[in-house]
Amino acid sequence: MCNCIKRMSKTVGRLLAAFDFDHTIIDGNSDTKVRDLLPVDKIPEEVRRLYRSDGWTVYMRSIFKILHQNNFGKEELLREVRNIPLTSGMDELLKWLRSVDSEIIVISDSNSVFINDYLINSGIEVDRVFTNPAEFNESGCLEIEMYHLQDWCSLSTKNLCKGHILEKYIQGRKNDGVEFSFVAYIGDGTNDFCPSLKLGENDITFPRVGYSLEKKLAVTKSKEAYMLKASVFPWRTGTDVKEALQQRLDNLCKL
Numbered sequence: 001m002c003n004c005i006k007r008m009s010k011t012v013g014r015l016l017a018a019f020d021f022d023h024t025i026i027d028g029n030s031d032t033k034v035r036d037l038l039p040v041d042k043i044p045e046e047v048r049r050l051y052r053s054d055g056w057t058v059y060m061r062s063i064f065k066i067l068h069q070n071n072f073g074k075e076e077l078l079r080e081v082r083n084i085p086l087t088s089g090m091d092e093l094l095k096w097l098r099s100v101d102s103e104i105i106v107i108s109d110s111n112s113v114f115i116n117d118y119l120i121n122s123g124i125e126v127d128r129v130f131t132n133p134a135e136f137n138e139s140g141c142l143e144i145e146m147y148h149l150q151d152w153c154s155l156s157t158k159n160l161c162k163g164h165i166l167e168k169y170i171q172g173r174k175n176d177g178v179e180f181s182f183v184a185y186i187g188d189g190t191n192d193f194c195p196s197l198k199l200g201e202n203d204i205t206f207p208r209v210g211y212s213l214e215k216k217l218a219v220t221k222s223k224e225a226y227m228l229k230a231s232v233f234p235w236r237t238g239t240d241v242k243e244a245l246q247q248r249l250d251n252l253c254k255l
């Protein structure tokens, strides 16, 4: 690693690393892991039908209610999420990012209770988390709200457009006087496609190998319509991402 990385803000500028949560930072899906505490016959057909590819907040709200009715409390839900392992190499990647001049944000369609508890419990420090706000009410039922209600992006769920959040964050930091040398977006799912398209030609999108973002980006390569500008670097472990970022930083330092 070249020794100018520590002084990056004065040399090549700060790096923004934007992470998805489910199947990216953690090796599983926090919502479905908690839902699966319930025996299948406890989820009625009308609740099952609430699950839609354009948004699952309404479905998860009902699932959390059923969990509460079946006496699954805060401790059980949080234990289930904490038991999902970090994806291989993520700890190393996140710690390394903290040692260079970078900002780390998480943009996820899970919820604030699961993500904040998991990050605190794993000793992972990030700068911002953007997700659906949630809290346990007085009777111990987890209540979840939509992050926003959007109608401008058909690539995203109705309650959370990750591309919009990413763009607003970058613009907000620019207004604060912080310009990123480049952006790394690390994700796995269909909902990570919109933010990947928002990246510029100096940026990198990291789709997890074998997951739907990788497939969507592969199709996009042959479709001019989407106009993907960023480089694509498929990853299997956090170490793969770290090595690619290290390489990019080294190259920038040499310029």
Ligand SMILES: Cc1ncc(COP(=O)(O)O)c(C=O)c1O
Pocket (backbone or CB within 6 Å): 020, 021, 022, 023, 029, 031, 032, 056, 060, 107, 108, 109, 110, 189, 191
């Ligand atoms: C129920 C549910 N929760 C969460 C997610 C994805 O969350 P994230 O944005 O953290 O990957 C999905 C993805 O399909 C989902 O179906």
Ligand SMILES: [Mg+2]
Pocket (backbone or CB within 6 Å): 020, 021, 022, 023, 024, 187, 188, 189
């Ligand atoms: Mg994901």
